[in-house]
Amino acid sequence: MAEVRAEMTANVWKVLVAQGDTVADGDTLVILESMKMEIPVIAEGGGTVSAVAVAEGDVVQEDDLIATVD
Template identity: 55%
Template sequence: MAGTVLSVLVEVGGTVADGQDVVVLESMKMEVPVQAEASGKVVKVHVQPGDFVNEGDVLIDLEA
């Protein structure tokens, strides 16, 4: 879903579980959480609050 990044809930070096909320977007005046598609360690965050993203954009990189 396209939208504006409201908040990034993870940091580089942190770990996430499959299904964990990692970013919150605002789309059509609604807050939409984006979940991790896998578990792993965060190696790069590609977005920051205020960025506009489209469906399919890479928001974070994970390392298993």
């Protein structure tokens, strides 16, 4: 199981995956926005998305859980 966490304080701009989706290594799961920049959050390994912890418009802090990929 791989937990994907936020690298910085940011707003959640787009959630591109849903629970149950199959993703490959390097796929973009979520796009964050911080300080006028889009920051893609990438899967660091393939698998099935078992949970998405954020919704579009949320504010995340550094180290907050974004998604879990099994």
